[in-house]
Amino acid sequence: MRTQVCIIGGGPSGLLLGHLLHLAGLDTLILERQSRAYVLSRIRAGVLEQGAVETLARAGAATRLEAQGFRHAGIELAAQNRSFRVDFRDLIDRDVVVYGQTEVTTDLYDARDRSGAPVLHGVEDVTLHDIDTDCPHVAFRHDGAHRSVACDWIVGADGFHGPSRQAIPRSVLRTYERIYPFGWLGVLSETPPAGPELIYANHPRGFALCSMRNEGLSRYYIQTAADEDPEAWTDEAFWDELRRRIPEPVAETMQIGPSIEKSVAPLRSFVAEPMRWGRLCLVGDAAHIVPPTGAKGLNLAVGDVHYLEEALRRAYDGDPSGVDGYSDRALARVWQATRFSWWLTMTLHRFPGASDFDQRMQEADLAYLETSRTAQRALAENYVGLPY
Ligand SMILES: Cc1cc2nc3c(=O)[nH]c(=O)nc-3n(C[C@H](O)[C@H](O)[C@H](O)COP(=O)(O)OP(=O)(O)OC[C@H]3O[C@@H](n4cnc5c(N)ncnc54)[C@H](O)[C@@H]3O)c2cc1C
Numbered sequence: 001m002r003t004q005v006c007i008i009g010g011g012p013s014g015l016l017l018g019h020l021l022h023l024a025g026l027d028t029l030i031l032e033r034q035s036r037a038y039v040l041s042r043i044r045a046g047v048l049e050q051g052a053v054e055t056l057a058r059a060g061a062a063t064r065l066e067a068q069g070f071r072h073a074g075i076e077l078a079a080q081n082r083s084f085r086v087d088f089r090d091l092i093d094r095d096v097v098v099y100g101q102t103e104v105t106t107d108l109y110d111a112r113d114r115s116g117a118p119v120l121h122g123v124e125d126v127t128l129h130d131i132d133t134d135c136p137h138v139a140f141r142h143d144g145a146h147r148s149v150a151c152d153w154i155v156g157a158d159g160f161h162g163p164s165r166q167a168i169p170r171s172v173l174r175t176y177e178r179i180y181p182f183g184w185l186g187v188l189s190e191t192p193p194a195g196p197e198l199i200y201a202n203h204p205r206g207f208a209l210c211s212m213r214n215e216g217l218s219r220y221y222i223q224t225a226a227d228e229d230p231e232a233w234t235d236e237a238f239w240d241e242l243r244r245r246i247p248e249p250v251a252e253t254m255q256i257g258p259s260i261e262k263s264v265a266p267l268r269s270f271v272a273e274p275m276r277w278g279r280l281c282l283v284g285d286a287a288h289i290v291p292p293t294g295a296k297g298l299n300l301a302v303g304d305v306h307y308l309e310e311a312l313r314r315a316y317d318g319d320p321s322g323v324d325g326y327s328d329r330a331l332a333r334v335w336q337a338t339r340f341s342w343w344l345t346m347t348l349h350r351f352p353g354a355s356d357f358d359q360r361m362q363e364a365d366l367a368y369l370e371t372s373r374t375a376q377r378a379l380a381e382n383y384v385g386l387p388y
């Protein structure tokens with residue numbers, strides 16, 4: 001087998017890059033370990049930056065998003081039983097779109113289907129070879145048979161646990177990591193959202209977030225231990241704990257109902273450098289992870305795709321400078337989003353051993369944010385996404 005760009009991973013970054021390259025006239029093959037149904041059932045991100053929406057539109061995969069996504073012009077921040085709004089539109093004249101990652105992935109699979117370009121599901125034992133030569137190849141098993149695909153470029157879009165990053169020699173790869181001592185217990189429920197926009201709450205008992213997917217589907221989170229067993233939480237216990245942590249007017253009026261999904265996500269910041277080695281380029285979670293506090297994971301993946309698609313297109317036009325500069329260009333934006341996600345996480349969560357003083361410092365930080373337009377503007381710029 002031969003293709004121009006072999007993409008390992010059929011999550012949002014692999015699918016989006018594959019489709020943009022296809023539109024640019026390049027041959028791509030996507031190798032995905034899981035079934036399509038499995039990939040489409042993963043409930044993850046829900047907030048899209050404007051740049052991500054524009055990139056999806058460029059791929060022709062934003063028709064449903066534009067019709068069904070919810071434009072949010074701000075967020076609510078809560079502490080000490082009250083909240084205030086950061087108005088993105090007023091501050092910087094931009095907004096974000098609430099549209100679930102499962103929907104984004106569905107739209108990208110539909111676009112890929114329409115193009116007729118291949119995705120192989122259920123591949124096993126993917127290994128990368130000769131990355132530091134001009135003739136790399138990827139070996140794998142599919143339908144019980146050993147196969148190999150020769151290509152010009154390999155793209156590692158295989159998430160945090162995939163094999164691509166590991167293929168970069170230890171002498172080259174540098175990693176930076178912070179593991180936070182807590183996780184988020186998330187519940188999905190078929191109830192109207194607690195408010196028109198996301199509510200991020202700081203509370204001495206721990207962080208809480210009221211989020212949503214659409215008018216009839218809400219996503220709520222509370223900070224718990226990273227190894228919390230979600231099944232140990234009855235719906236009643238979850239709603240009680242959530243309502244203790246958010247301002248009373250919201251807690252008293254919000255509608256609750258049975259959970260239709262419950263899971264715990266650990267929180268971590270992680271960056272791998274470089275994002276390109278030889279003929280291998282990394283995109284998305286394969287290269288970096290952020291805690292979900294700043295809603296940046298999926299958006300960063302789309303940013304990487306934006307840079308890499310342009311770089312590969314130029315490389316096929318005879319200009320290798322884009323690929324040569326890809327890692328530095330992508331990492332500059334990655335580090336900014338990593339800093340923002342880290343800051344918001346530090347400001348909103350209760351850390352083990354935190355004192356009353358620490359709590360007051362967080363509350364002072366939020367009080368300053370409430371009164372300072374300059375501070376709000378900095379938050380707004382980062383939340384809606386720094387320019388590509
Ligand atoms: C539980 C959870 C909750 C999250 N919540 C949020 C949120 O609220 N907001 C936010 O912005 N971000 C969130 N994220 C992050 C966001 O979902 C990711 O940043 C986004 O999915 C990155 O897309 P990706 O395509 O790079 O990686 P993934 O979505 O991880 O896709 C990688 C793909 O590679 C495949 N793969 C892995 N190994 C192999 C292999 N050996 N061979 C072939 N294929 C392989 C995987 O099956 C997967 O389909 C969350 C992540 C998790 C895990």
